[in-house]
Amino acid sequence: MLEALFGRLTWDSIILVQEFEDPNLNTFITAGAAAMMPVGGALVVALLFWMKWWKPLFDWLTSVDHKKIGTMYIIFAVIMFFRGVVEGVLMRVNQAVALDGGFLSSDHFNQLFTTHGTNMIFFVAMPFLIGLINIVVPLQIGARDVAFPKLNQISLGLTAVGGFLIMISLLVGEFSTGGWTGYPSFTGRLINPGVGPDYYILSIGISGIGSTLTGVNFAVTIYKMRTAGMSFMRMPLFTWTALCTSILLIFAMPPLTACCLMLGLDRYLGFHFFTNDMGGNLMNFINLFWMFGHPEVYILILPAFGVMSEIAATFSGKRLYGYTGLVAATMCIAVISFMVWLHHFFTMGQSATVNAAFGIATLLVAIPTGVKIYDWLATLWGGRIRFTTPMLYLCGFFVLFAIGGLSGVILANPTLDYQLHNSLFLVAHFHNVIIPGVLFGVLAGIYFWFPKIYGFRLLDGYSRITAFLWAFGFILAFLPLYQVGMMGLTRRTVNYDDPALVPWLVVSATGALFLGLAFLFVLLTLWRSVVNRKKLAVPFGDPWDGRTLEWWTPAPTPEWNFAVLPKVDGRDPFTEAKAKGTAYQPIEKYEDIEMPANTYYGLIIAALGSGLGFGLVWYMWWLAIICFLGCIVTVITYAFLPERKKIIPAAEVREIDEAWRRAAREARGVTRDDECNEANQGLARPDLITNP
Amino acid sequence: MSASTRQSLHPGLNLGAEHGDDHLEAETSVFGFWVFMMSDMVTFGMFFAVFATTLPLACCPGPTELFDLGSIAWQTSFLLLSSMTSGMAVLTMKQEHGGRSACIKKLVFWLLLTVLLGCGFLYREISDFIFMATAGGPPTRSGYLSALWSLVGLHGLHVTGGILWCLVIVVGVMVRGVDLRWKLALLRWAVFWHFLDVVWIFIFSFVFLGGLL
Ligand code: HEM
Ligand SMILES: [Cu+2]
Numbered sequence: 001m002l003e004a005l006f007g008r009l010t011w012d013s014i015i016l017v018q019e020f021e022d023p024n025l026n027t028f029i030t031a032g033a034a035a036m037m038p039v040g041g042a043l044v045v046a047l048l049f050w051m052k053w054w055k056p057l058f059d060w061l062t063s064v065d066h067k068k069i070g071t072m073y074i075i076f077a078v079i080m081f082f083r084g085v086v087e088g089v090l091m092r093v094n095q096a097v098a099l100d101g102g103f104l105s106s107d108h109f110n111q112l113f114t115t116h117g118t119n120m121i122f123f124v125a126m127p128f129l130i131g132l133i134n135i136v137v138p139l140q141i142g143a144r145d146v147a148f149p150k151l152n153q154i155s156l157g158l159t160a161v162g163g164f165l166i167m168i169s170l171l172v173g174e175f176s177t178g179g180w181t182g183y184p185s186f187t188g189r190l191i192n193p194g195v196g197p198d199y200y201i202l203s204i205g206i207s208g209i210g211s212t213l214t215g216v217n218f219a220v221t222i223y224k225m226r227t228a229g230m231s232f233m234r235m236p237l238f239t240w241t242a243l244c245t246s247i248l249l250i251f252a253m254p255p256l257t258a259c260c261l262m263l264g265l266d267r268y269l270g271f272h273f274f275t276n277d278m279g280g281n282l283m284n285f286i287n288l289f290w291m292f293g294h295p296e297v298y299i300l301i302l303p304a305f306g307v308m309s310e311i312a313a314t315f316s317g318k319r320l321y322g323y324t325g326l327v328a329a330t331m332c333i334a335v336i337s338f339m340v341w342l343h344h345f346f347t348m349g350q351s352a353t354v355n356a357a358f359g360i361a362t363l364l365v366a367i368p369t370g371v372k373i374y375d376w377l378a379t380l381w382g383g384r385i386r387f388t389t390p391m392l393y394l395c396g397f398f399v400l401f402a403i404g405g406l407s408g409v410i411l412a413n414p415t416l417d418y419q420l421h422n423s424l425f426l427v428a429h430f431h432n433v434i435i436p437g438v439l440f441g442v443l444a445g446i447y448f449w450f451p452k453i454y455g456f457r458l459l460d461g462y463s464r465i466t467a468f469l470w471a472f473g474f475i476l477a478f479l480p481l482y483q484v485g486m487m488g489l490t491r492r493t494v495n496y497d498d499p500a501l502v503p504w505l506v507v508s509a510t511g512a513l514f515l516g517l518a519f520l521f522v523l524l525t526l527w528r529s530v531v532n533r534k535k536l537a538v539p540f541g542d543p544w545d546g547r548t549l550e551w552w553t554p555a556p557t558p559e560w561n562f563a564v565l566p567k568v569d570g571r572d573p574f575t576e577a578k579a580k581g582t583a584y585q586p587i588e589k590y591e592d593i594e595m596p597a598n599t600y601y602g603l604i605i606a607a608l609g610s611g612l613g614f615g616l617v618w619y620m621w622w623l624a625i626i627c628f629l630g631c632i633v634t635v636i637t638y639a640f641l642p643e644r645k646k647i648i649p650a651a652e653v654r655e656i657d658e659a660w661r662r663a664a665r666e667a668r669g670v671t672r673d674d675e676c677n678e679a680n681q682g683l684a685r686p687d688l689i690t691n692p
Numbered sequence: 693m694s695a696s697t698r699q700s701l702h703p704g705l706n707l708g709a710e711h712g713d714d715h716l717e718a719e720t721s722v723f724g725f726w727v728f729m730m731s732d733m734v735t736f737g738m739f740f741a742v743f744a745t746t747l748p749l750a751c752c753p754g755p756t757e758l759f760d761l762g763s764i765a766w767q768t769s770f771l772l773l774s775s776m777t778s779g780m781a782v783l784t785m786k787q788e789h790g791g792r793s794a795c796i797k798k799l800v801f802w803l804l805l806t807v808l809l810g811c812g813f814l815y816r817e818i819s820d821f822i823f824m825a826t827a828g829g830p831p832t833r834s835g836y837l838s839a840l841w842s843l844v845g846l847h848g849l850h851v852t853g854g855i856l857w858c859l860v861i862v863v864g865v866m867v868r869g870v871d872l873r874w875k876l877a878l879l880r881w882a883v884f885w886h887f888l889d890v891v892w893i894f895i896f897s898f899v900f901l902g903g904l905l
Contacts, residue, residue: 147720212731220724250731258738262842271831271838273742279749279835284742291738636860639877640867 007619008195013173026105029090030170037171062598064149065559066134067453069156073131074446076156078522080123080163085519087116089512092477096509098495099502109494110177114200115166117180121296122204123163125434128442129303130159130214133242136449137218139550139557140236142227142566145596147220150638153602155210155217161609162207168614169199176200179492181289182263184274184282189267195617197267202613205260208253215249218242227549229568233327236548237320240327241306244334245299251338252295259288268616283348290341298337301433302330304441305372308397311390311444312376314544316383317672317687319572322375329368329375336365346414347421355414362412369405373398384687386672388544389463393444396471397436404432407482425485431478435470443470443522451543451682455556456536460676462525469518476511480504538682540664545672545684547572552583554660555682560593560648563657578684584664587657590650597644604634714872718879725880729887736891739846743839743899752833755903758824764900767816768892771851774809775889777802778858782882785875796865803862806885810855817848840899847895850888857881 011017015034018027048054060068091112094104104112138146146152169175176196178187187197222243226235235243263285265271272280313320320326342350342358376394385391407429411417420426443466451457484504489496529536541555549566550557552574564587570576577583608627615623669683748754781802784795821841824830831841861881864874 147724213728216724216727216731219727220720224720224723250727251734254731254734255738258735258742262742262838265831265838265842269832271842272833272835273838273842275835278751278833279746280838281745281835284745288738288742632856639860640864643873 004622005620007615007621009172009618009620013195015171015174025103026108029104030108034171037167059598061603062600064145064153064596064599066138066146066149066152067557067559069152070131070134070136071453072156073127073134073159076160076163077124077127077131080119080127080166082519083167084116084120084124085516087112087119089509089516091116092505092509092512094494095496096502096505098505099499100495100497102495104494106494107177110492111175111196113492114177114179114182114196115169115175118175118200118204119166120434121180121300122207123159123166125300125438125442126211127159129245129300129438130155130211132307132442132445132449133218133245133303135453136445136550137221137239137242138225139452139553139561140239140548141222141225141230142549142562142568143221143225144561144565144593146217147225148217149596150599150601151213151217153599154605155214157602157606158210158213158609159207160606161613162203162210164606164610165199165203165206165613165617169196173199173617181286181293183289184263184266184285185276185280187263187267188275189270190275197263198617201260201264201267202616205257205264206609206613208256208260211249212253212257215246215253218246219250222246227565227568233324234568234571234573237309237323237326237330238303238306241302241309241330244330245302248295248299248302248334248337252292252299254292255288256292259285259292262288286345286348287341290344291338293344294341295337297430297433298333300438301441302333304438304445305330307441307445307448308376308394309372309379310548311394311448312379313572314448314546315388315391315394316380316385317545318379318383319547319575320375321378321381322371323571325371326375329371332368333365336361336368340365343412343417346417352414359412359414359417363409366405366409373402384672386675388676389447389458389460389467390444392464392467392471393440393447396467397440400436400471400474401433401440403479404429404436407432420485422490423485424481424489424491427491428478428481428485431474431481435474435478440470443467448544449550451536451538452541452550452553452555453557454533455539456529456533457538457543457676457680458525458529459532459536462521462528466518466521466525469514469521473511473514473516473518477508477515478511480508480511484508535678538680540660540667540669540682542574542684543680543682544675545578545687547575549573552577554656558656560595560653563587563590563593563653578686584661586661590654590657592650593648593653594645595648597646599638599644601634601638605631608634717872718876721876722879722883725883729883732887733891736843736846736894739839739843740894740898743843746834746836746839748836749834752837753827753829754836755900758827758829759900759904760820760823761900761904763816763820764896767813767820768896770809770813770816771889771892774806774813775886777806777809778882778885781806782878785870785878796870799865799870800862803858807855807858807862810851810858814848814851814855817844817851821845843899844895847888847891850884850891854881854885854888857884 015030018030048057060072063069090104091109094102094109097103102109134146134152138144166175173195176182176187176192176199178192178197178200182197182200185191187200222235222239262271262273266273266275266280272278274280274282274285276282309320309326340358340362342354343362346355346359377398387395407425411420411426411429447458447463481504484501487498487501487504489498489501538555541553541557542551543555544551546552549562549568552566553561566573574583608630611627612624612631615621615625615627664683667681667683669685670677670679670681671685672687674680781799784798784802821844824837824841829837831838857877858881861874861877864877868874
């Protein structure tokens with residue numbers, strides 16, 4: 001009876017119980033992490049009651065506004081990032097003292113790198129970027145929303161389901177120990193019968209479906225929802241990269257879904273896709289995984305490139321140099337990214353010719369990437385450059401990302417890869433592209449667009465310190481790993497017996513602590529800025545002398561984005577309007593605006609999806625079946641429910657929009673010298689360089 | 693964004709007298725579904741690829757013992773015919789202007805006929821699966837059988853979903869009439885249904901014919 005109800009869930013599965021049975025530092029850490037779930041949950045609930053925030057919370061959770069959905073993606077990512085950073089620091093500290101020992105048990109260490117990797121890729125980097133894309137793309141193309149607002153909410157819900165599963169595994173059961181790549185047959189039923197790999201498959205499988213839908217949504221949004229005159233070659237570069245990322249999501253997520261399904265069939269029903277016997281073939285998993293996995297890294301880096309493009313142009317007050325080249329390079333990278341997946345397993349027995357072909361294909365990626373770097377550099381040349389926080393990230397990116405790219409070129413050579421494969425050199429390489437590339441892009445983008453959505457800037461001093469901490473911490477934490485990698489330390493290793501490694505690893509652990517500090521500074525910046533938001537307010541909405549449509553609205557941007565949809569006849573429409581002095585001219589005719597109303601759709605799917613995943617992990621079949629049927633019933637019900645819209649009357653729109661335009665015509669604005677002062681109210685005055 | 697600023701509208705839609713915004717909605721909705729189908733196609737492609745790398749093992753029965761071309765022929769005919777009847781449903785929607793209820797009757801007739809053919813397909817497919825399982829070829833016996841079952845089964849699940857979707861549309865047009873929402877649902881469902889036909893052609897040629905020749 002109990003077994004029918006709880007499946008394989010028993011008291012012993014609760015991590016906190018294990019701490020009492022076998023107390024030591026290792027279980028203390030796991031228990032501490034586990035305790036964070038109920039304690040954190042209780043604190044959040046208490047806070048919600050205390051502040052009476054339930055209603056606003058549900059307003060957000062049921063919203064279909066792309067700006068709110070994007071914000072929720074980013075908040076989700078920050079929470080998961082906290083966990084990821086803590087795990088990373090923990091592993092680095094452990095390795096620093098792990099000569100013939102270390103305080104983590106090997107099983108715990110294995111779970112740490114698996115959750116760290118899975119979490120960072122799927123629940124930190126992707127939601128960060130998808131959040132930014134959500135917030136910025138509709139504004140940049142002059143649209144009021146995405147093509148399918150409800151679907152957008154569902155995507156967020158499915159991503160949250162994945163996050164829920166990986167989080168709950170801290171408290172109940174365990175996560176996989178097979179790395180973020182989860183290769184069978186190690187993750188197969190025979191070797192690993194526990195719940196870990198099931199958590200892994202379900203969390204990335206379910207959230208992967210959400211990402212596919214996001215890809216569809218944004219591809220259609222960008223193809224079909226552009227405002228009048230916004231031809232393809234007039235789209236801002238961030239939108240271009242978002243388009244390429246969407247296309248990659250559409251085509252690269254299915255292999256992940258497929259290999260998760262197959263591994264699931266192996267584990268749950270005893271199929272033989274990837275088993276060692278009976279004609280199973282684990283190379284199939286590895287191929288499928290990397291057919292997703294390689295495009296995935298470009299899914300992450302392309303939008304970051306897009307952010308860097310916007311920043312280079314805006315903060316040097318110049319038109320983006322080599323726009324066509326940047327667009328072409330983006331598309332080249334997107335296409336080539338599908339033809340290089342084999343470089344992740346050069347050592348797995350292909351012929352030398354095959355390895356050479358894929359090695360050369362990999363090297364080709366360096367060409368369009370190089371083109372981009374030169375285009376950005378040329379954009380800066382002769383511009384009105386300001387070293388604001390995003391520019392600091394851009395400079396860090398130029399230097400550090402280039403190093404990461406170069407170590408990638410080394411790894412792309414199969415003969416060298418045979419030496420370096422699976423060593424910490426590789427770990428250094430991919431963190432070297434992910435942190436200065438993706439993470440710097442995200443952080444720069446958040447600083448850049450934050451005032452647009454929330455109406456105030458982030459504090460300048462704190463943000464600068466944060467940027468330096470990230471760069472400094474990264475250099476200390478990861479560059480030594482190139483060295484220990486070449487000295488032969490393999491990745492995913494809990495301890496070692498070569499004393500020569502110790503100094504390098506101590507430096508690296510110190511750097512990791514700085515990275516932890518950098519994360520705290522992100523939160524600190526946010527907190528101090530919220531406290532000082534009155535002084536930092538930029539109600540006119542254009543704090544950086546922006547060039548593209550998103551800056552042509554008040555800040556915070558109203559729910560409907562544009563009172564009247566703008567018409568575009570050039571690449572930097574807002575800059576042109578400002579130069580002609582027509583940016584804030586009155587508009588004669590306003591119309592009623594129709595916006596989709598809030599809905600519980602995504603929330604319901606998220607709840608049912610969580611139940612489905614949890615039920616499957618623990619063999620609680622009744623729960624899984626009820627939730628699955630519930631999903632179908634929900635979809636069908638919503639197919640019949642009437643479409644609810646809310647109408648914003650023209651008079652209301654007129655009032656808000658006219659007030660903004662009038663005030664902007666009367667105010668003086670600031671030049672770029674005062675950009676980071678309190679004088680900056682979000683109105684740009686013509687500067688030294690009047691723009692070509 | 694008004695309809696007049698946009699040129700590339702989908703031809704062949706009858707969305708009633710008032711086109712305007714309906715056209716735009718149809719455009720994003722149907723285009724979006726095509727894009728989703730491309731993604732789904734890649735999923736099938738992956739299952740095909742894995743199937744292509746596996747070979748029947750000596751331990752267990754192979755294609756000659758497991759496949760019944762007669763039954764496959766029935767399944768193929770059912771599915772191809774159902775594609776035609778689904779096409780008739782869409783044409784009905786397009787051409788019937790006046791008598792609303794007559795249109796709905798005809799539409800429902802074609803849709804239910806499609807459902808019936810789909811069920812015929814599923815019936816034969818499931819019988820084949822049962823036969824394979826009892827003849828010593830369940831998916832747990834070998835990698836080849838796993839790939840075979842899951843590729844064909846994935847298609848079967850899609851067909852099941854398509855049938856369910858079609859029934860929902862039948863109820864929808866009967867309760868609500870042929871309004872924009874159900875027209876769009878019908879259009880997307882038709883894309884889905886034809887897509888399943890195309891996938892089946894590949895399964896038929898590569899899995900079944902390929903296995904036997
Ligand atoms: C913030 C500071 C970070 C620290 C201190 C850190 C530290 C680490 C450490 C110690 C490992 C294990 C290396 C080994 O195998 O021995 C690791 C692996 C990994 N990290 Fe990070 N990391 C950080 C940020 C990130 C970010 C931002 C991402 C991606 C968005 C990331 C993605 C990964 C991945 C994918 C793995 C491989 C996991 C596996 O072996 O399966 N890390 N990291
Ligand atoms: Cu790769």
